[in-house]
Amino acid sequence: MIYIHFIVNPISGSGKHNIGKTELEKHFPKEVYKIEVEYSNYKKHAIILTQNAITNNPDCIVVCGGDGTINEVASCLINTKIKLGIIPVGSGNGLASNLNIPRDIEKATAIIRNKNSQAIDVGKVNEHYFFSNMGIGIDAMIIKKYDAYKKRTLIAYIKATVESSFKFKPMQMILSFNNHIINTKNFMFFISNSNEMGYGMSLTPKASLNDGLLDLVIIPKLNLFDKLILGMRVISNKFEKFKKAQHTLIEKINIEIPEKIFLDTQIDGEYYNLKTNKIEVAIITNGLEVMVTSSLNDNT
Structure with a gap:
């Protein structure tokens, strides 16, 4: 069973997306995947959610949000074995674009299901x-x-x-x-x-x-x-x-x-x-x- 933990920012991209547990279950069958879905409700909330999720040792933590939410989640995963997945629903989506991750939810979830990953560099500004x-x-x-x-x-x-x-x-x-x-x-x-x-x-x-x-x-x-x-x-x-x-x-x-x-x-x-x-x-x-x-x- 593959365990994927989703962190969704409900207001990313002006809150026009409809990503939630019901939608995500369509793309990740229960026979293969165990999924948990949590929602980021304020600035830096995703950091707390990610830190708590890490204790359950998921295979992957997926951010459904923009560059700001991605930053909060990814910052907690540096030098860990947990992989970061992205479903871009933000305004700018600079990182997702560089990674060739499309906004289309079917195509974005397919990348996660394919399980292909690669290490990327990280910049650090003081802490x-x-x-x-x-x-x-x-x-x-x-x-x-x-x-x-x-x-x-x-x-x-x-x-x-x-x-x-x-x-x-x-x-x-x-x-x-x-x-x-x-x-x-x-x-x-x-x-x-x-x-x-x-x-x-x-x-x-x-x-x-x-x-x-x-x-x-x-x-x-x-x-x-x-x-x-x-x-x-x-x-x-x-x-x-x-x-x-x-x-x-x-x-x-x-x-x-x-x-x-x-x-x-x-x-x-x-x-x-x-x-x-x-x-x-x-x-x-x-x-x-x-x-x-x-x-x-x-x-x-």
Whole structure:
């Protein structure tokens, strides 16, 4: 008997999905599978549910939600033998897209039934983990504004981005990576483990989930014209043509923001206020086992 534990966020993707135990039992016959279904009802609730589920030693824990819920569950499974499954029903679904996991429930559940899995890398920001990306500065401001809107939609994300681009003031940063120390003032500081942010957009289209490296993108202070060009490049998925962006592969980086006491950060599309002005970002190679369609090397 294969034991699969489902954690469902009922409000992911504006709560329009109908995923529950009745629906899931259609895809996982009782003769073969033992399934348990629990619902995440508030922020970080999925962490508690996952920690409790781990004590029952399931073969797989499946998240039915978006990148935020995936982050909460997956963070508890790092360096365990329990596999992560994903049924994407969120707004952006950046990680699921990189893993070629479709939104269609039949196709997504088929991936889980096929039992094919592969290890992926994990990013770590101080004590927090990320699987898609993280950012400080304007990136965090965008997510903070985005969260303030009633609905998480692409239009809301674009609106938050435009508002932030006019309001955000670049911060002085001291960066230590790849045997270099750089003192710089940046418009954007973004680190990605995956090749998509969500909504089909990407700043790191060549990023790999299993290359043992993180993709660092730094954009210096920009004038209004350059900000408009940047926005057009991101929306049209032609970011690589934006020449003022600096792209570097890293294993670890230390960041200090001297003018700040606390630091606004976005981690996998969720806003955090870290109670420090110093952070370390590093890669955990092959830290998480995920159910996938086929080898990631064939998909990236």
